[in-house]
Amino acid sequence: MRGIGKRLLAGLCLLALTACGQPAAEKKPAAGGPAGASAAVGGTLKAVRDRGYVSCGASTGTVGFGAPDSRGYWRGLDVETCRAVAAAVLGDKDKVRFVPLTGQQRLTALQSGEIDILPRTTTWTLARDANGVNFTLPNYYDYDGIMVRKDRGVTNSRELDGASVCVQTGSTTEVTFTNLVASVAPNLKAVIFDSTQATRQAFFSGRCDALITDASGLASVRATMASNPDDFIIFPADGKLSPLTPAVRHGDDQWFDIVKWSFQALLMAEELGITQANIDEMRNSQDPTIRRFLGVEPGNGAALGLDEEWTWRIVKQLGNYGEMFDRNVGAGSPLKLDRGLNRLFRDGGLMVPMAFN
Amino acid sequence: MTNLSTLLHDTRTRQIGLQALLLALVAGGVGWLILNTAGNLDDRGITGGFGFLDRAARFPIAESIIRYRPTDSFGWAFLVGLGNTLFLAVTVALAATVLGLGVALARRSAHPLTSGAATVYVEAMRNTPLVVQLLFWYALVTLGLPNIHAAFTPIDGVILADRGLYLPRPVIAGDKGPFLAALLLGLAAVGVAWRYGRVQSLRTGIPNHYGRIAILSALLLLGLVWGTTGLTLSLDRPVIGRFNATGGMGLSPEFTAVFAGLLLYSAAFIGEIIRGGIDAVDKGQWEAGRALGLEEGRILRLIVIPQALRVIIPPMTSQYINITKNTTLALAVGYPDIALVAATTINQTGQAVEGILILMLVFLTLSVTASLFMNWYNRRIALVTR
Structure with a gap:
């Protein structure tokens, strides 16, 4: 009866927001037993395995972070964060489906179960965290930036007073904008759009003097949409950090752990000097930390409810975090972003690899 | 005993049984x-x-009829959005009725150019999606008009640019009380x-x-009050600043497009x-009007339209409701109606x-x-x- 009800509901899902989640039986984590022992029958993990692919929330197109290339293959730092989970759980980084979501759809899609992971550029905030979403750990440290044409002669938020600023709705930059109005630039005018594309087009058409969003997003826009990227400058809006963080749904701790540690594996690989090229030699290493990390000495995989080769597959298929960064947004990409805060802690950045034991 | 099968x-x-069953199913569902x-x-x-409605909204609303600051509550933001929606719906409904009457008369015109142009207009508008049209108008306003620094200023105080249309704002200085009282009195008397x-x-x-006599005397009274209370009228002209035009009153590209x-x-x-x-009114009504020696315009106003209204009103009701609902498409071009406020609120609160x-x-x-x-x-x- 409940099964029929579920199908009936799927048909009735005119309001995709109400109740179109996964069946109740699947989303509860397995109860009882010591941690690890029961992990093999987790909720989301089982659903993903039965389905054969991981469902990821993607942006509607931010080159470098998540956008399909000319052949329709999704590329980007956020996209690859999701691919790492697919490599760990299903053995293949391509067993993923990307659901393009706007800024305002993304959290609802995650809460309602339409996607398993939201790795797209989402800032970790209290209100979001407290409302049906669990943030893992930041995969990119960003700040809110403002982009203007160079010939306007503006280099900080204070000088921008009186200007029109294009803002996208459903983003933390709305709050940053409000703070700017309250603090340094009381006469700023907002022009607010629902879609990313409309916001960017309005900026380039001259409707606004400035565009405000994550600095990384601005760099992506500048590299891909400006006829001459050198005509534009980007400066920090208020100097506050926005940690962009992949998120999962409340209520499935095992899946939460898997997503968190799949990303940690990328960081640890860089810390240990393991790359896509040398990983097979590294398996023969005598270093106990490396042996344990790569599952030569078993234990980590079983603890998460995975096999022992999950870290090997992630690095073999995607490389380490440094390689991923360079390929998508760093020196090897059109964005040419400085590694900056996103260096490992030992190199002066904020990325801290957690211990794999 | 009248047994159960008779009842069945x-x-x-x-x-009754079937209806009760249906009702129970719907209610249960x-x-x-x-x-x-x-x-x-x-x-x-x-x-x-x-x-969450009591909490501070903290997001900006680009333009509004009702005063709004980001420190106001989410509930107030909804009201502000509703104000914008109503303003848009009412102005569009009024203007569309007037324009629609013109289109109807043009389509019925005996002049082939007039009726042809009206037909092309109606078909073009009816057969393309509204959201595409909105995006078209918005692109036209923001891409087609000159940059604010090269704005089109036909006369001093009128600025047309990609930031919108700016006009001088009349400012009345002095004690406005007696004048307003006279205005109200005049309006009532004319009515x-x-x-x-x-x-x-x-x-x-x-x-x-x-x-007509009442209108004339009301105007005379207003002029008298204006002169004796010493009111002055000045114009606040917009000027182009470093980034935008300031002062005066402005019509944003977003509102214009939507x-x-x-x-x-x-x-x-x-x-x-x-x-x-109008077509539904019998031809004989026109002929009867002409036979009485009435002009065409008076036949239309006195005989045809009162009869046509009975046919027009029911579909017009749905049309007005459609306009109200279509205002939600404003979010495609960034006009802050209630749908945009709701979208932002959902994102900020997760509700x-x-x-x-x-x-x-x-x-x-x-x-x-x-x-x-x-x-x-x-x-x-x-x-x-x-």
């Missing part, structure tokens, strides 16, 4: 949906309820005189000029409704179900109100049968 074969009993939603929300750790004149002319059959788009789209439909209504519920409730109320008003008007103009 009774048509009336069966009908709705109840199950509500329970399931509540359960799912609870499972996912989402706190429900409307408590009464107009009505009395009409009743008189209908009763006696002789045209009179009471209404207003123009909705107006032209709705006027096409309204034009067809009015044309249909998707509550946000959508508010939106549905607001539009249900608006549509039902419009419907009730139009039904009342319909009854008022309906053919009186004895």
Whole structure:
């Protein structure tokens, strides 16, 4: 009866927001037993395995972070964060489906179960965290930036007073904008759009003097949409950090752990000097930390409810975090972003690899 | 004993039974949906309820009829959005009715160029999606108009640029009390005189000029009060600043695009409704009017339109409701209507179900109100049968 009800509901899902989640039986984590022992029958993990692919929330197109290339293959730092989970759980980084979501759809899609992971550029905030979403750990440290044409002669938020600023709705930059109005630039005018594309087009058409969003997003826009990227400058809006963080749904701790540690594996690989090229030699290493990390000495995989080769597959298929960064947004990409805060802690950045034991 | 089988074969009993069953199914379905939603929300750790409406909204709203600051509450932000929606819906409905009447008359024109142009307009508007039209108007306004630093200024104080249309704002300085009182008095007097004149002319059959005399004397009174209380009128002219025009009053590109788009789209439909209504009036009515020696314009106003209205009003009701609902497309071009406020609120608070519920409730109320008003008007103009 409940099964029929579920199908009936799927048909009735005119309001995709109400109740179109996964069946109740699947989303509860397995109860009882010591941690690890029961992990093999987790909720989301089982659903993903039965389905054969991981469902990821993607942006509607931010080159470098998540956008399909000319052949329709999704590329980007956020996209690859999701691919790492697919490599760990299903053995293949391509067993993923990307659901393009706007800024305002993304959290609802995650809460309602339409996607398993939201790795797209989402800032970790209290209100979001407290409302049906669990943030893992930041995969990119960003700040809110403002982009203007160079010939306007503006280099900080204070000088921008009186200007029109294009803002996208459903983003933390709305709050940053409000703070700017309250603090340094009381006469700023907002022009607010629902879609990313409309916001960017309005900026380039001259409707606004400035565009405000994550600095990384601005760099992506500048590299891909400006006829001459050198005509534009980007400066920090208020100097506050926005940690962009992949998120999962409340209520499935095992899946939460898997997503968190799949990303940690990328960081640890860089810390240990393991790359896509040398990983097979590294398996023969005598270093106990490396042996344990790569599952030569078993234990980590079983603890998460995975096999022992999950870290090997992630690095073999995607490389380490440094390689991923360079390929998508760093020196090897059109964005040419400085590694900056996103260096490992030992190199002066904020990325801290957690211990794999 | 009239046994059960007789009762079972009774048509009336069966009908009641079937309806009760259907009602129970619907009620059960709705109840199950509500329970399931509540359960799912609870499972996912989402706190429900409307408590968030009191919290500070903290997001900007680009332009509004009602005063708004980001420190106001989410509830107030919804009201501000509703104000914008209503303003847009009412101005569009009024303008579209006037334009629609023009289109209807043009389509019925004997002049082939006039009727041809009207036909092309109606077909072009009816056969393309509204959201595409809105995006077209917005692109036209922001890409087609000159940059603010090379703005088009035909006369001092009028600025047309990609930032919108800016006009001088009249500023009245001095004690406005007596003038406003005189204005109200004048309006009331004109209203009464107009009505009395009409009743008189209908009763006696002789045209009179009471209404016109009242207007003239009211204007005279206003001029007198203006002169004696020493009011001054000045113009606040907009000037181009470093980034934007400041001062004066402005019409944003977003409002212009959504207003123009909705107006032209709705006027096409309204034009067809009015044309249909006029065509539905028998040819003989026109001929009778001509036989009485009335001019064409008076035949239309006195004989045809009162009869056509009875055909026009019911579809017009749905058209007005459509306009109200179509205002939600404003978010495509960035005009902050209630849908945009709801979208932002949902994102900032995560209260998707509550946000959508508010939106549905607001539009249900608006549509039902419009419907009730139009039904009342319909009854008022309906053919009186004895």
